[in-house]
Amino acid sequence: GQQLNQSPQSMFIQEGEDVSMNCTSSSIFNTWLWYKQDPGEGPVLLIALYKAGELTSNGRLTAQFGITRKDSFLNISASIPSDVGIYFCAGRKGSGNTGKLIFGQGTTLQVKP
C-alpha cells in the first residue's frame, strides 16, 4: 500500500542545535501535516500545509510542502529539552471532505541539555 518514508528514524542532539527531518513518498499528497507525540499521549498537531511550495512557521518550527507534492520537511531551530518526543508526518491525498491520513514511521528526537 501507499507509504510515507520518514527520516531520520531517530536523532540525539545537543540543546541549542537545529533539527531537520523529512518525509517522502512516491505518491502525490494534497495536504501535509506534522504532529508531535509525547510518551503516553496522543499526537498534537504542529503545522498543516495545503499548497505546494508553502512554507509555514509555528514558533521555532518551520515546515515546507515540497514543490513536487511528494515530500515535506520540518525544521526545529534552537532545540530545547521539551522538544523531546516523536515527530510524525502525515499526508492526505484527497481534498474537501474526502481523503484519509497516511502517517510516517516517526522520528524520535532526544535532546541533551
Place this chain on the structure above:
Amino acid sequence: EADIYQTPRYLVIGTGKKITLECSQTMGHDKMYWYQQDPGMELHLIHYSYGVNSTEKGDLSSESTVSRIRTEHFPLTLESARPSHTSQYLCASSESGALSGEQYFGPGTRLTVT
C-alpha cells in the same frame, strides 16, 4: 485547544472479555477516527466515520467494531479481547470541508490483554 476525551486511559483485561473504549469530542466535528498504534510506531487507521450512522473500516483490518449514534460520541468495542489486541488506541476528530485534514487526537487508551 482540541477537546477530545478518551476513557479509560489504561485498561488491563483478561482474554475473552468484552470491552468498550469511549471517545467523545465537544467540538461538533462531523468526522471521527480510530487508530491503532504500537509503542513508538506509526499510526494505523482502523475505523472512521463521516457523520451520524456512518462508519467505515480503515486501512488496517481490525476485529473491533464502532458505532456513531451521536455526533460527539464514537465508541469502539471488542467482543472478545485477545493478547494480539494489546496496543494503544487513539481517537481523533476533524471538521468537514477544507480543514478536514487537520485531525485532533485524544490522549489514547493503552490496552493490555493478558
